[in-house]
Amino acid sequence: MATAGKNLSEYDKNELPDSSELRVGIVVSEWNDDITENLFKGAYETLLDCGVDEERIFRMNVPGSFELIYGCSQMQKSTYPMKERNLKKQLDVIIAIGSVIRGETAHFDFVCQGVTQGIKDLNLNSTNIPVVFCVLTDDTHEQSVARSGGVHGNKGSEAAVVAIKMGNLKMSI
Numbered sequence: 001m002a003t004a005g006k007n008l009s010e011y012d013k014n015e016l017p018d019s020s021e022l023r024v025g026i027v028v029s030e031w032n033d034d035i036t037e038n039l040f041k042g043a044y045e046t047l048l049d050c051g052v053d054e055e056r057i058f059r060m061n062v063p064g065s066f067e068l069i070y071g072c073s074q075m076q077k078s079t080y081p082m083k084e085r086n087l088k089k090q091l092d093v094i095i096a097i098g099s100v101i102r103g104e105t106a107h108f109d110f111v112c113q114g115v116t117q118g119i120k121d122l123n124l125n126s127t128n129i130p131v132v133f134c135v136l137t138d139d140t141h142e143q144s145v146a147r148s149g150g151v152h153g154n155k156g157s158e159a160a161v162v163a164i165k166m167g168n169l170k171m172s173i
C-alpha cells in the first residue's frame with residue numbers, strides 16, 4: 001500500500017508499551033526546514049502523547065540529510081546529554097528526520113542513496129541503538145507537504161511510533 005492509501009498519523013497508543021523511561025534522540029536536517037520542522041513537530045508531539053518524558057528527548061540539528069549519518073552516529077556514541085540530566089548513559093533509539101526533494105540533476109539520487117545506506121549501516125553497528133528512517137524523498141514539494149502534516153498525515157508521527165516500538169525492543173534485549 002502506498003502512502004496515499006493510509007494516514008501516517010494514525011496510531012493507537014493503548015497498543016504501545018510503556019515508554020516513560022525511554023530515551024529518544026532526534027536528529028533534524030535543516031534543508032527544507034518548512035518540511036523537517038513539521039516532521040519534528042509530529043514526532044515530538046506523538047512521543048509525548050505516548051508517554052515519553054520530554055526530559056528524555058534530545059534534539060540535534062544538522063545542515064542536510066546527508067549529515068544525518070554523522071549526527072546519528074555521534075548520538076549513538078554520545079553520553080553527554082544524558083549525563084547532564086543524570087540519566088543512564090546511552091539513548092534507546094534515534095529518529096533521523098530529513099526532506100530530500102528532487103531538483104534538476106542526479107544529486108537527488110545520490111543524496112537519497114547515501115543517507116539510506118548510511119542509516120542502514122548505523123543500524124548494524126555495535127552500539128545496538130536503532131535509528132529510525134524519517135527521511136522524505138519526494139519528487140515535488142507538494143508531496144513533502146502532504147506527508148508532513150498534510151492530507152496523508154505526518155511521517156514524523158509514524159516515526160515516533162516506530163521509535164517507541166524499536167526503543168522498547170532494544171531495552172528488552
Ligand SMILES: Nc1c(NC[C@H](O)[C@H](O)[C@H](O)CO)[nH]c(=O)[nH]c1=O
Nearest residue numbers: 029031063064065066098099100101
Ligand atoms: N538537495 C537537498 C539536500 N542537499 C544537501 C545534502 O544533504 C548535503 O547537506 C550536502 O551535499 C553537503 O554534504 N539535502 C536535503 O536534506 N534535502 C535536499 O533536498
Ligand SMILES: CC(=O)[C@@H](O)COP(=O)(O)O
Nearest residue numbers: 101102103104105107108
Ligand atoms: C536533492 C538535491 O540535492 C537537489 O534538491 C539539488 O537540486 P539540483 O539537482 O537542481 O542541484
